[in-house]
Amino acid sequence: MQRRYIPIATIVAIMLAVAVAGYLNPVEEQEVPARVVMDNTGGRVIFNHQFHAEDYGYDCTDCHHDDIESDTFLSCGSCHPSEFNEQFRADHQKAFPSEEACLRCHDDVPEGELAEEDRPDTDSIPLRADAFHTQCMDCHEQDGGPYEEDACYQCHAR
Template sequence: MPRRYYPIAILTGLFFIAALTGYLTPDEQRQAPTRTLLNNKAGKVIFAHASHVELQNQECVTCHHTSTNEQRPLQCSRCHVKRFDAGFLANHPSEFDQTQCVHCHHRTATIENFSHDAHTEDYVPEDCQACHHDKSIEPEPQSCSNCHKENATEGMISLKEASHSRCADCHDDFFEAGPKGCKKCHARKTEGLTPAPQRCSSCHEESIDMLIPTTTNAYHAQCRGCHEHQSSGPYGDDSCYKCHMK
């Protein structure tokens, strides 16, 4: 090879080594991206990741809500996919570390956010029948779980259905809020989660995309929601072009 090609060959080799190193470097050792290109039908979005990290004082958990502020949280699109189809349901368990399952799956949910005292003292004072059955069925108010069990039986609806139907009489706004309304009464418990979590449908009646937003819905809710809260940045329906490129 002629000597005049040596510099080109050396530079090509260096670029190849740099590219290979970047490809082989584990995710947790890489630096957070300066910018991220988001492809979608409405037009590509160049998200200025580094400037947002600076604005939030390095608090990753502000946007990465599953994070405990680790420096390399999961990318949004890892959980918030375009569609929760059969392929995702079949493949996603092998694509995540088992410690990350608790971000979406939880073993159970308590009702520790529900206060019986607050209801008897503030909401329906001295009117137990506002929640409990009348005396023909329930001579003295008792725990709902005394009769209503986890699963429905012949002639008796489940505890969940009984509680929800009665609570909805007053708190219909909780149920209209969908999964976000659950935390008004329930607290998620992740302790003791098994390596093979149950399907969402074993407890939740909503479809998966109602429980976990798709990519588009997640970005719009998180980005537009923050911009509107801060009164800074695009968030209105007429501001699409400020993020999306045609």
């Protein structure tokens, strides 16, 4: 081998060793995700989850008002869709860990298609944007976060 290829081969070997070590020793799952990306029509929001939880000291249930016995919290869209359309009605039950979750909105665990009079009053369940704005803006107003008319773009990407 020519002498000029030795540094290149050494660097490639080191990179390969680092890649294999990283593959064999995966990072442990974090208890609190560092960031959560929320796509929406107002502009993507990159929510610094870890900062809000650790630096501000919020408890999980301050935002996730889940009272379902589960090891994980539900995503907001499980209960608060962007709109109550046929796709949400058909797919939302897949987001819940147990039938117990159904009782948050339904009187009984639904069996098949519901008659109109047996469906929950969706006017009383905020859509995802309304739920976020209420949740986020209330805390921002109380705790001094961005909260004015022109503060939207401190969270929403343009």
